[in-house]
Amino acid sequence: MWKLREEPRGGSFYESFSDLIFGTLVLFIVLVMALALQMRKSEARISESTARTTAKVLEHVSKSRFTGAPNQTILYVCHLPVDGVTHMAFLPATVGQGLALARRNGNDPIAALCDLGVSGELTTLPAPEVEAMAGGLTLAVANRQHAVLDHPTAGAVLHVARTLVQRQPGRWNADSLYRALGGMHFDIAQDDAVQDTQVVQLLRDYRTGVMAPGRGMDETAGMLERRLEATREDPPRIRFTCPDQDHIRVGATAFSPQMVRTLLRALKPGRNFYLECVDANGKASAFPDWFESQLLAPLGFDGRVIRDEALQLAKQGGRQ
Amino acid sequence: MKLDVRPAENSFYESFSDLIFGTLVLFLVMVMALALQLRNAQQKASRAESAAQLVYAERRSGSASQTSFAVALMLRDGKPFLAMVPESLQLRWEQPWSPAKAGADEPVLALCAYFLDNREGVFLDYDGFLKLSKGMTRAMSDGLIECGARIANACLLIDHVLRSEPNRAWSPSELAKAVGGIGLREYPPAGLSAGLDALAKENGQWRSEILRRTGADLVVDAIAFDLNQKVPKDAQPPRLRFQVDGDRVRVGEVNLTFAGMRALLRTIRPGQGFYIEHLGPAEEIETPPPDQFLREVLQPTGFVNRVLSDVGLREVQRRGR
Numbered sequence: 001m002w003k004l005r006e007e008p009r010g011g012s013f014y015e016s017f018s019d020l021i022f023g024t025l026v027l028f029i030v031l032v033m034a035l036a037l038q039m040r041k042s043e044a045r046i047s048e049s050t051a052r053t054t055a056k057v058l059e060h061v062s063k064s065r066f067t068g069a070p071n072q073t074i075l076y077v078c079h080l081p082v083d084g085v086t087h088m089a090f091l092p093a094t095v096g097q098g099l100a101l102a103r104r105n106g107n108d109p110i111a112a113l114c115d116l117g118v119s120g121e122l123t124t125l126p127a128p129e130v131e132a133m134a135g136g137l138t139l140a141v142a143n144r145q146h147a148v149l150d151h152p153t154a155g156a157v158l159h160v161a162r163t164l165v166q167r168q169p170g171r172w173n174a175d176s177l178y179r180a181l182g183g184m185h186f187d188i189a190q191d192d193a194v195q196d197t198q199v200v201q202l203l204r205d206y207r208t209g210v211m212a213p214g215r216g217m218d219e220t221a222g223m224l225e226r227r228l229e230a231t232r233e234d235p236p237r238i239r240f241t242c243p244d245q246d247h248i249r250v251g252a253t254a255f256s257p258q259m260v261r262t263l264l265r266a267l268k269p270g271r272n273f274y275l276e277c278v279d280a281n282g283k284a285s286a287f288p289d290w291f292e293s294q295l296l297a298p299l300g301f302d303g304r305v306i307r308d309e310a311l312q313l314a315k316q317g318g319r320q
Numbered sequence: 321m322k323l324d325v326r327p328a329e330n331s332f333y334e335s336f337s338d339l340i341f342g343t344l345v346l347f348l349v350m351v352m353a354l355a356l357q358l359r360n361a362q363q364k365a366s367r368a369e370s371a372a373q374l375v376y377a378e379r380r381s382g383s384a385s386q387t388s389f390a391v392a393l394m395l396r397d398g399k400p401f402l403a404m405v406p407e408s409l410q411l412r413w414e415q416p417w418s419p420a421k422a423g424a425d426e427p428v429l430a431l432c433a434y435f436l437d438n439r440e441g442v443f444l445d446y447d448g449f450l451k452l453s454k455g456m457t458r459a460m461s462d463g464l465i466e467c468g469a470r471i472a473n474a475c476l477l478i479d480h481v482l483r484s485e486p487n488r489a490w491s492p493s494e495l496a497k498a499v500g501g502i503g504l505r506e507y508p509p510a511g512l513s514a515g516l517d518a519l520a521k522e523n524g525q526w527r528s529e530i531l532r533r534t535g536a537d538l539v540v541d542a543i544a545f546d547l548n549q550k551v552p553k554d555a556q557p558p559r560l561r562f563q564v565d566g567d568r569v570r571v572g573e574v575n576l577t578f579a580g581m582r583a584l585l586r587t588i589r590p591g592q593g594f595y596i597e598h599l600g601p602a603e604e605i606e607t608p609p610p611d612q613f614l615r616e617v618l619q620p621t622g623f624v625n626r627v628l629s630d631v632g633l634r635e636v637q638r639r640g641r
Contacts, residue, residue: 014333021340028347035354042361060632063608064598067381068623070586071408093385100414102468102538146408149415265384268589271622277378286377300592301382304375304628311626 061306072146073236073270078155079216080124080162081209087124088220090266091154092116097268099151108184113154114174117161123262125253130220134227135251140236141273142228147236148221155216156188156206157181160199235272238263241280242291257295264299274305375628387558387591388463391449392472393539395526396479400446403475404583409434410467413505428474428504433492435478441580443479452584453550454572459558461551463591466540469527473520474504477512480519557593564598564613578616585621595627
């Protein structure tokens with residue numbers, strides 16, 4: 001009888017395992033080589049892309065022109081009683097600034113306010129709707145200390161104009177109101193020149209209503225301030241949701257295109273201020289073309305905010 | 321006793337297998353490292369791509385109003401001088417103020433704090449100010465604001481007190497108290513010492529004399545008249561142009577220190593289309609200012625946003641941004 005000779009068991013296992021591992025190693029070497037090649041290609045692509053981007057940045061971003069602002073953003077407003085409810089009205093910045101300067105021909109904010117009051121083109125928001133804007137604002141554009149400037153003189157003129165035109169539409173126009181208020185030097189703090197009894201009464205109502213402690217600014221911007229405490233460190237910003245012309249919102253407050261115009265005209269943008277567009281979910285989204293062409297561009301809000309990454313790449317490119 | 325010796329071929333395969341296994345583990349680690357590096361590189365590439373978009377599609381800056389800048393005219397040491405007043409301070413002085421608004425917002429205190437932080441560069445002699453004109457366009461010079469007698473008096477008195485005790489370390493509230501505190505908001509100022517009162521009166525009379533002599537309604541008209549004699553009427557947008565040479569900044573025909581340039585920039589409330597522009601030594605455009613100027617002047621004054629050229633803007637629009 002022949003007896004089969006058997007290979008030792010241990011040797012056979014190690015040999016097979018060794019072959020298997022060796023084969024795997026070869027595969028890994030091939031894989032590593034492939035990865036290394038891809039890495040080289042990727043790196044070449046990245047440096048090419050970076051160089052291209054840097055070149056674009058340098059081409060488009062001026063090296064010598066700078067914009068910005070040293071001061072805080074200001075929103076000019078005044079307050080009016082409408083049907084017993086305090087409303088905030090957006091005041092054109094030119095009028096607000098005019099009230100802070102010496103008055104004369106060429107700077108007559110009272111005449112401008114009379115025109116505005118009679119025209120009915122004023123944007124007013126009741127206090128709850130001002131508070132509802134909180135979701136679209138930061139404290140830097142809504143605090144009473146620096147940002148929201150209330151002009152009681154403007155509020156008083158607009159209150160008188162709106163009330164009298166409503167009561168006696170045929171009798172009052174911008175000129176007659178201007179004369180009744182005593183002309184360009186009218187001031188709510190010194191209204192000695194006012195003779196008309198109706199006007200005197202309305203001014204008295206304004207003082208006791210809107211200018212009393214806890215009223216006016218305290219009802220609108222005061223409430224807003226409390227809601228915006230969490231945004232204290234954020235840059236000044238107004239955030240719009242604008243899917244279409246009928247659904248423009250700042251926070252939860254609905255705005256028509258005309259209201260947006262008056263809001264933007266009431267702003268004096270300061271350091272780091274920008275307007276922002278978000279979608280219904282609060283995610284950053286490009287401004288629609290209609291918003292840009294009908295509202296932003298005509299009002300001078302056409303400056304593009306350049307990405308920090310782009311500027312960084314420009315710096316990395318060794319040229320500024 | 322007898323040692324149990326393992327077969328030789330068994331030992332070779334075992335050692336070889338261990339060696340290869342060890343190498344494999346090393347390769348595995350290498351593959352993982354390479355894969356990680358690849359991922360990072362791809363992330364970088366995607367960042368580079370997003371940077372290629374250059375601008376935020378969802379953000380816009382700008383302004384609907386006109387550019388303005390604020391100065392205050394006074395008689396200082398017998399000569400006309402202008403103080404550069406930050407527009408925010410000018411505005412604060414003109415707002416209705418009540419004692420309830422105490423603290424750093426109190427206008428005299430705020431002005432004192434400004435002077436203490438900016439001991440140099442706040443004042444420019446009148447002729448020097450007019451020589452700035454060549455660095456401005458008409459749309460910029462038309463935005464001149466003269467702060468009026470109250471702020472002019474306040475600047476004059478604060479400067480006088482600071483110069484009379486040059487080595488004293490003042491706090492804003494001490495300085496405000498020394499110049500008469502909130503009484504400076506009155507016109508004529510109330511509660512001043514005899515010396516300061518005489519200085520304020522002299523300044524007031526001199527300012528009235530300017531109005532009488534020039535026939536202007538307001539002091540700003542007299543300054544604007546002189547300034548606009550030197551700034552040609554053109555349709556250019558509001559601009560301020562300057563050159564930097566070492567630690568000096570040339571605006572028009574005037575050399576300012578960095579502190580002076582900071583003071584000048586702080587007076588500006590930028591409006592629609594405004595930007596400042598650095599020119600090279602031969603007045604060539606697109607010359608970047610030195611890094612030191614960026615750090616010490618532009619960053620503290622908030623002029624840090626770069627302007628996207630018209631070509632760039634069109635390119636961005638073409639790409640549907």
